[in-house]
Amino acid sequence: MVVSARITNFLAYSSLTVSRVSHLGNGSLRYQWLLCRNTSLLQLRSKIQTVVPSITSNVSVPKENIPTADALVRPDLEGLYEDIREGLTNTQPELRQIAQYYFNGEGKAIRPVITMCMARAINYHLDQNAPGVIQKQKKIAQIAEMIHTASLVHDDVIDVADSRRSRPSVNILWGQKKSIIAGDFILAMASGMLARLQNQQVIILLSQVLADLVQGEFMQLGARENKDERFAHYSEKTFKKTASLIAYSCQAVSVLSGADSTLQSIAFQYGRQLGMAFQLVDDLLDFIATSAQVGKPVAADLRLGLATAPVLFAAQKFSELNPLIMRRFQEPGDAETAFRLVLRSDGLQRTKELARQYCNDAVTQVAQLTPSPYQQALVTLAHQLLHRMK
Template sequence: MRRRTLSALFTTSRSMFSQANSAQFNAKEIVRKDLERVTERIGKELDVCRLPGLKHASQYYFKKQGKLFRPLVALLMARACNKTQLKSNSEVTEEQLTVAMVSEMIHTATLVHDDVIDQAQTRRGQPVSHLVWGTKKSVFSGDYILARSSIALSRIGNPFVVELLAHVLDSLVKGEVMQLGTRETTADRFAHYMEKTFRKTASLLALSCQAVALLAGTSQSVSDLAYQYGRNLGIAFQLVDDMLDFVSTSDILGKPVAADLKLGLATAPVLFASETYPELDSLILRRFSQPNDVEKAWDAVKNSDGLQRTRDLAAQYTSDAVTCAQGLAYSHESALLIALVQEILSRKA
């Protein structure tokens, strides 16, 4: 099937909103009560710990709430699939709510661990967990969040859904290990980067969307659409994030700019720039570890088409995500899944 242009797909989405007279709706408002239930249930899951230090450390990142992007996507997909399957009621089931909750807990646990590995200093405008609680307790708190998310997941009672979200953890760990290495040739390097991006970012969205679709009792074709929507959205999200590392400011982004370069990571803008500036290859292989390597890579990206090509690639994935969402029965929720895609390309932080 010929891919329609992104602008045409967004025009269709806006038309869908107009026809339904639903312009006053927005994604978070539709699932506001569900998101409140997610945060409340996370608090209860972690509050059972009888060790005060571990309990408070595990709750630390949840105290200053993030954007809740992953549960937002899962909840909208759950409602859209419920509407697709039932043709009327779109209310989220307890099992689907658990998937949304688990997605946020897994994501937050990885942030705790990532901040330790990356020796980060701030997260969401506050000192990182390991600076407050110490490295060991911080690592254990991330482990504890994952443990409680697994216990919550087991209550769903659907072995296939449990297995799906277990694969998220498998994928995340493999993605982290892949991030430690690179490849010799440009083509292999980019394929390595894209697989790592799927594993570290997109797999959680893809499998969470597939899980809530299966819990809605949808057909295999619809659950595949849900999976592909999450996959494409997740990859686009990370591509834009990698681009913002070069074009945003630390105040807007909430973390230091050029953070990836300083960690030795060659993301899409750098990999594209290396096609124009082959001298970047040696810097990439040594992970920008020598004096002025970060500055040289920064200048090469700024003077190449790397940022535009990264944005173009993100647009391709968002286009595919829109096509997947349009395969669902029309509802406010399916239209908002499309609107989320537009927000990804225009996000500043």
């Protein structure tokens, strides 16, 4: 596979020097009723769908007979949500109910799947089959899902979300204060599980994830930078909010395998690049997908005042987007104007291409591991991400 030089192309795209790029992710949103009332954004989205090439164009997808990552690690993740719910039982009944609410088994568990697939690929590379090591790696997958879900609980409070995965959100059912406490409780229980692994390096790695999540959310609340700094800020913020968890979870399981610094770097970089690509695709889908396809309202980020990659790329062509970004699309007609300008620009295409570059970089990382079904599944995951619609 010929891998494009991401840094070179990135500079060509953005005319910015960005030394650190990062992940992306957003919670569910509360303005479904706004979109139902105002159909102009929906009409614009339909136009975008007709002019934007398929996100998977020119992507070489592995053969269909290769087992998926989900199928390969399904035995490792059997009982994942039951174990998490069990770990959240030792508290007051109502707090237990709130904390367990999102662990109903309906999530895609993509982070545990990536984590365990990386664990198995590293284990294969090192010929590491100790049952004790694998059990600890499973705990990392469980902790990663708990950290992710706790962040969703907090995101739903911050975004005043109405729903999550086609169900009422926790803050709608129990209110903001109890939801915040429940999110904190999930993190506390995850931290206890992490401490019981008794591995100082792993504890440090996943503690960094918690710090990154807080800092990333704080950065998102106050993103009003100079236009020349926006993409760098966006990249750092999105790493902290999404890619950090995937990257450090992958590194943590490699540490438990006994991997050296080179292998740890491979694991970390794969997670980092995949996390970046994941959010870029998510940002693109916010413009071109339907609510049914992505499981949340469309144009969610604009309504939250967030300028994601398509908007930032579009602003390089249309300077009139800059004041809209500065005021976080809060004035009447701002969101509709931003939609139209993104459509007229090459922002969607450039976002798609940047996601493809990150996926290629992720594949380059795992290509250094010994060939195995798990290594190939990690490659497949990267390709599948580019035609994700949910």
